[in-house]
Amino acid sequence: MNVWEARWLRAFHVLYYACLVLGLILSFGENAAPDVLTLGIVALMAGWHGLFVVRRPQLLGRLNPMAVHLAVLCALYAALVMRNRSFDVVIFGLMPQPYVMLTSPWSYAGAVATVLGTFAARGYLDEPGAVWRLIGSSGLVVAIGLFVDHVSRQSAQNKMVGVLEERARLAREIHDTLAQGLSGITTQLEAAEQAMPDLPAVRKRIALAKQLARDNLQEARRSVDALRPGPLADARLEAALAEVAARWSQTSGVPATVSVEGTPRPLPGEVGTTLLRAAQEGLSNAAKHARAGRVAITLTYMDDEVALDVFDDGTGFDPAVRSAGYGLAAMRERAGSVGGTLTVESAPGEGTALCLRIPSS
Template sequence: MNVWEARWLRAFHLLYYACLALGLVLSSGEGTGESGVPGPLTLGIVALMAGWHGFFVARRSRLLGRLNPMAFHLAVVCALYIALVSLDRSFDVVVFGLMPQPYLMLPSPWSYVGAVATVLSTFAARGYLDDPGAVWRLAGSSGLVVAIGLFVDYVSRQSAQNRTVGVLEERARLAREIHDTLAQGLSGIITQLEAAEQAMPDLGAVQKRIALAKELARDNLREARRSVDALRPGPLSGAGPEAALAEVAARWSRTSGVAATVSVEGTPRPLPGEVQTTLLRAAQEGLSNAARHARAGRVAITLTYMDDEVTLDVFDDGAGFDPDAPGAGYGLAAMRERAGGVGGTLTVESAPGEGTALCLRIPSN
């Protein structure tokens, strides 16, 4: 049971007790003593209804939704309600606290049966069953209560589905974050360690590669901590996308040994945080692919501000690949999901031996 469900459950329990208290306030003392206050029998039934609900329903929330014993507890409360209203019609108000109880206590579809039984108990308490038109009134009241229950059940199902969708979206987001931080960082570290292994016994080259691997590990650790804390990517902290792209490209050039340039076209303007993150992640994905797969000699990143959109182009002169081939990689699929999340599109143009051009377009309005 989540926090909101627990709060609603508590609210309905409080409503039940509030209605009992209101009935005591409104009581005219019919069938009681001359003082005009409820008599011992009325007070006893009120106390029994309150105690029964508190002990067998409110304190046993783990049993809610089970037909047995909740059907028995509902029947007892309804019987006590009939007896109470028969003594004093002021306690008619208790029906407002009683009506939600079947939907709390019983599983579907028995909750609808319990709701109809509750309506029947109110008719019995008020003496309406002897009325020639009672059948139609009972049918109308029962239909209304069942319709309300169906609506509440529909809203509950939609809420559960939304929670499920939210969980799946959060898992996808975490998968993208892991790919964009941990996976890319570890891949870079492995590349540097492999280069160090190949450079042996040149001690200077080995030390340089190990130093780069340590730098990548530190950067990756900081980025992972920021992701855990749900903060923006490290390069974007206190910087715009232009400076962040330049920082990422410079770091990548230093570790890969491949020249990467960044150029900005158009007039820069403030962008939403999620858009900046998407642009940065796309650049990181393009650089990562260029280092791991393309064997590129040059990479060019272009950020373009236009009137109705902002675009990011990442071009490398590497080996290229077939973007329509099965298993093209999780990174591109994740980037398409991330781009779609901000209303953008990601296109990849590549062919074996012809390099790769990655283009991200995000509307600015």
């Protein structure tokens, strides 16, 4: 049971006892105070609900014993109202109880039974048109229950959707930070192994691997803190792109340039994150798959959108062939989350062009 469910349950219990107290107050306002038997029924209703419903939340929803407890409370309520009509008000606290104590469809049957007991206790069954009033009242409480059930299901579905979206977002963050960083470290260590016994070259590769490890540890900490990319924390997007490209060029040995077209302007945080992650993914793919000789990144500010193009002159690939990697799928998810689109143009031997467009208005 989550926090909100516990609060609603507590509210229904409070409502039940508040109605009992209000009934007592109203009964003392009559010409004669309630007798001992009436007070005893009130005490029994309060104690029964407390002992068998409030103190046993783990049994809520079970037909046995909750149906028995509901029947006892309804019978006690009928006896109470027949002795003193001031306790009619208790029905407002009793009516939600079938939905608290039972699951559908038994909760609807319990609500209708509660209405029927109320009519019998008040003597309404002998009045003209009682059947139609009973049908109308029963229909109303069932409709309310159906509405509450619908809202609860929608809330559960929305919660599940939110959980799945959060999982996908975290998967993208892990791929764009830790996975790419570990891949770069592995590449440098493999290069160091191949450089043996050239100690200066080995030291250089190990130093780069250590620097990558430090950078990615810092990035992981920042992602945990705010799930925002580290370079954007203290810099504009174009500066962050230049920093990422320079770092990538140092570790890969492939020149990468960054150019900006149009007039730079502030972008929403998630838009900037998406553009930066796309650039990181494009660079990562160029290093792992393309065997590129150069990479060019272009950030373009237009009137109603901002675009990021990443071009490499590597081996290229066939976009129609489904890749086993997660990178492009994660980029498309990111783009879609901010209303953007991702297109990839490539062919074997002709390099790769990646274009991300995001509306900015």
